[in-house]
Amino acid sequence: MFESTEHLELFTDMMSEGFIVIDNNGTIQIYNNKAKEIFGILHNQQISHLKGKINDGDIVIIGDNAVGKDDGGLDSESLEYIGVRDKRIREDDVLIAVGAYKDSSVKPVYICKGSDEVKNALKMETKFLGIDIKVVIDLVNKIITIEADGEKYSMNYVRYIGHLVILDRATKKMKFYQAQGYTARGEGLKDILDGKEYMAKGENSEFLNVIGKNVFEIHKGCKTIKEFYDVAKGENISYIDEFKEINGFPTMCTLIPVDKDGKRIGAALKVEDISEIKRVIRERDDALFNLEKVEKELHEEKMLKELFPNIIGESKKMNYVKKLALKAANTNSTVLILGESGTGKTLIAKAIHERSRGDKPFVHVNCGTIPDTLLESELFGYERGAFTGARAEGKKGFFEMANGGTILLDEIGEISPPLQVKLLQVLQDRSFYKIGGQEKIKVDVRVIAASNRNLEEEILKGNFREDLYYRINVFPIWIPPLRERKEDIYPLVEALLPAICEKVGCGRKTLSVEALNMLLNYDWPGNVRELENILERAVNLCDGNSIFSKHLVLKPNNNENFEISDIVPLKQSVAEFEKDTIKRTLKLHKGDKKKTMKSLGMSKTAFYERLKKYDIQ
Numbered sequence: 001m002f003e004s005t006e007h008l009e010l011f012t013d014m015m016s017e018g019f020i021v022i023d024n025n026g027t028i029q030i031y032n033n034k035a036k037e038i039f040g041i042l043h044n045q046q047i048s049h050l051k052g053k054i055n056d057g058d059i060v061i062i063g064d065n066a067v068g069k070d071d072g073g074l075d076s077e078s079l080e081y082i083g084v085r086d087k088r089i090r091e092d093d094v095l096i097a098v099g100a101y102k103d104s105s106v107k108p109v110y111i112c113k114g115s116d117e118v119k120n121a122l123k124m125e126t127k128f129l130g131i132d133i134k135v136v137i138d139l140v141n142k143i144i145t146i147e148a149d150g151e152k153y154s155m156n157y158v159r160y161i162g163h164l165v166i167l168d169r170a171t172k173k174m175k176f177y178q179a180q181g182y183t184a185r186g187e188g189l190k191d192i193l194d195g196k197e198y199m200a201k202g203e204n205s206e207f208l209n210v211i212g213k214n215v216f217e218i219h220k221g222c223k224t225i226k227e228f229y230d231v232a233k234g235e236n237i238s239y240i241d242e243f244k245e246i247n248g249f250p251t252m253c254t255l256i257p258v259d260k261d262g263k264r265i266g267a268a269l270k271v272e273d274i275s276e277i278k279r280v281i282r283e284r285d286d287a288l289f290n291l292e293k294v295e296k297e298l299h300e301e302k303m304l305k306e307l308f309p310n311i312i313g314e315s316k317k318m319n320y321v322k323k324l325a326l327k328a329a330n331t332n333s334t335v336l337i338l339g340e341s342g343t344g345k346t347l348i349a350k351a352i353h354e355r356s357r358g359d360k361p362f363v364h365v366n367c368g369t370i371p372d373t374l375l376e377s378e379l380f381g382y383e384r385g386a387f388t389g390a391r392a393e394g395k396k397g398f399f400e401m402a403n404g405g406t407i408l409l410d411e412i413g414e415i416s417p418p419l420q421v422k423l424l425q426v427l428q429d430r431s432f433y434k435i436g437g438q439e440k441i442k443v444d445v446r447v448i449a450a451s452n453r454n455l456e457e458e459i460l461k462g463n464f465r466e467d468l469y470y471r472i473n474v475f476p477i478w479i480p481p482l483r484e485r486k487e488d489i490y491p492l493v494e495a496l497l498p499a500i501c502e503k504v505g506c507g508r509k510t511l512s513v514e515a516l517n518m519l520l521n522y523d524w525p526g527n528v529r530e531l532e533n534i535l536e537r538a539v540n541l542c543d544g545n546s547i548f549s550k551h552l553v554l555k556p557n558n559n560e561n562f563e564i565s566d567i568v569p570l571k572q573s574v575a576e577f578e579k580d581t582i583k584r585t586l587k588l589h590k591g592d593k594k595k596t597m598k599s600l601g602m603s604k605t606a607f608y609e610r611l612k613k614y615d616i617q
C-alpha cells in the first residue's frame with residue numbers, strides 16, 4: 001500500500017499520539033510505538049517472566065471487578081479449571097478466586113459479591129498451599145492488586161478488568177502475571193486458562209509484531225475498530241478528536257479515510273491516551289459529588305432546624321427523627337412514637353400535628369393516668385343518662401373533640417384489652433358510638449400513638465393485641481435515649497437554662513465546665529425530662545451565676561464522678577431524696593395518695609407534712 005513504509009515508521013514512531021493505519025482488508029500497515037504503549041503492547045519495562053503456558057497444578061490467583069466484562073470472557077468453564085463450581089456466580093459480579101489449575105485434590109478459596117453489594121473494596125487474605133496471598137479490588141481508586149509472598153502485581157483500570165497471576169506449583173515462583181494490553185496480545189483470562197501460550201514480559205520480552213496482522217486480532221470486539229475497518233472498506237465516516245473507547249481504554253480519536261486515485265485503500269486512526277485526564281476528571285467529579293453531598297446535608301440540617309425550632313438537638317440520630325417527623329407530617333397515616341420516658345415523644349407528636357393539621361385541635365390523652373373505667377367514656381363520650389353519675393347533658397369524647405385534628409394516645413400500652421378492641425374498630429373505620437348512643441359518629445382524626453413500653457414484648461406477654469399493634473405501627477418513629485446522643489446535651493442545656501431561669505424568676509445562670517462534664521458523664525435514665533428537672537433544681541440551689549457540679553443532684557448510682565466539691569449538707573441530700581422518692585411513688589400509683597403512703601410506710605400526718613414541705617401537688 002505504501003511504498004516507503006520504513007520512513008513512515010520512523011516518522012510515526014516520533015509522534016506523541018498513537019497512529020494506526022490499516023488497508024482495505026483490515027490488515028495493519030502502521031502501528032507506531034505510542035499506539036503500542038497506549039494499548040500495552042510495549043512491555044519491556046515490567047517485572048520479567050518467560051513465555052510459556054499454564055500447567056496442571058499451577059496456582060492461579062484471579063481478581064476481577066466484573067466477571068465476563070473486559071476480562072477476555074472469563075466464564076464458569078474457565079473457573080472450573082481451578083475448582084470453582086458455583087452457580088451463584090453471575091456476570092458482572094466482583095470476584096476474587098485462588099485455586100490450583102486442574103487439580104481436584106486442592107479446594108479453591110474464593111469470594112464473590114454482586115456489584116451493588118461492594119461499596120469501596122473487596123479484599124481477601126489467605127494462605128494457599130503455603131503461600132501468603134492478598135488480593136484487593138479497590139473500586140474507589142480503580143486498582144486491583146494481587147500480592148503473592150510479598151510480591152505485588154497491580155493493574156489500574158478505567159471500567160472493567162480481569163487481573164491474573166499464575167505461580168509455578170513446584171517452585172512457587174510467578175510464571176505469568178496479567179498486564180495492560182492483554183486484549184492486543186490475546187492473553188485474556190479465558191485464553192490463558194484455556195492453555196493458550198503467553199508472551200514473555202520484561203527483559204525477556206519480544207515486541208509483539210502487529211504489522212501484517214488483522215486489526216481485529218489486536219483489538220477484539222471493539223466498536224471503534226469496527227468503524228475504523230468500515231471506513232477502510234469504503235464507508236464515508238470521518239471525525240476529529242472524538243472520545244472513543246478502545247480495548248477498554250478511554251481515548252480521543254481522529255479517523256480519516258485514505259484514498260488513492262479516487263479509490264479507498266485504507267484508513268488512518270490517530271489515538272490520544274486520555275486515561276490520565278479521565279482519572280483527573282473522575283477525581284474532580286468525586287470531589288464535586290462529595291461537596292454536593294455535604295452541602296445537601298448542611299442544607300437539610302438547616303432546614304430541619306428551621307422546621308422544628310422547638311426540637312433541640314442536631315445529632316445524627318435526632319436529625320433522623322426530625323426527618324421521619326417531617327415525612328409523617330406529609331401523610332395522614334397513623335404514627336407510632338416509641339422511646340423511653342422523657343425522650344420527647346409528646347414534643348414530636350405536637351410537632352407533627354403543627355406541620356400537618358396545626359390550625360385544628362390537638363388532643364393529648366394520657367391513657368396511663370386515666371382509670372380504665374373512665375377511659376372509654378373519655379375517649380368516645382356518652383349520651384345523656386348513659387350511666388349513673390353521668391352529666392345530664394351527655395359529653396363529647398376526645399375523638400370527637402379532636403375532629404379535623406390530631407389525637408395523641410399516649411401510653412397506649414396501658415389500655416386494657418377490652419378497650420383495645422374498641423379502639424381497633426375506631427382505627428379501622430374512623431367511626432364509633434358514644435356510650436349509650438345509637439348514632440354512629442364519623443370523625444376525621446389523625447391518630448398518633450406513643451409508648452415507652454416494648455409493645456412487641458407486651459404482645460408476647462398477652463397484654464397487647466397484635467392486630468391493634470399492626471394498625472398503629474403504620475409509621476413508626478423511635479426516639480433514641482439521651483445517653484445515645486450525648487452531643488445533644490450541650491445544645492439542650494443552652495436552650496433550656498434561660499427558659500428555666502425565667503420560669504424560676506432569677507437572673508441568667510450558666511453552667512461551669514465541670515458541671516457540664518458531669519452531665520456528659522451521666523446516664524440519663526429519665527432523659528430530657530430529667531435534664532430539665534436537674535437544671536431547675538440546680539438553678540434553685542445555686543445563689544451565684546454559675547452552676548457547679550455540687551448543684552447538680554444526679555441519681556447516686558450513676559454519680560461516679562463524685563468529688564469533694566460535690567458534697568452538700570446531708571440534710572439537703574436527704575430532703576432531695578425524700579422529695580424525689582415521694583414524687584416518683586405518687587406517679588407510679590397514678591396520683592393515688594393512699595397507695596403511695598402505704599408503699600412508703602408513712603403515717604398520714606408525716607405524708608401530708610412532706611407534701612406541703614416539698615410543694616408536691
Ligand SMILES: Nc1ncnc2c1ncn2[C@@H]1O[C@H](COP(=O)(O)OP(=O)(O)OP(=O)(O)O)[C@@H](O)[C@H]1O
Nearest residue numbers: 310311312313341342343344345346347452528529
Ligand atoms: N429534643 C428536645 N428538645 C427540647 N425539649 C425536649 C426535647 N425532648 C424532650 N424535651 C422536653 O422534655 C420533656 C419531656 O418530653 P416529652 O413529654 O415529650 O417526653 P415523652 O417521651 O412524651 O415522656 P413520657 O413518655 O414520660 O410521656 C418536655 O418538657 C419536653 O419539652
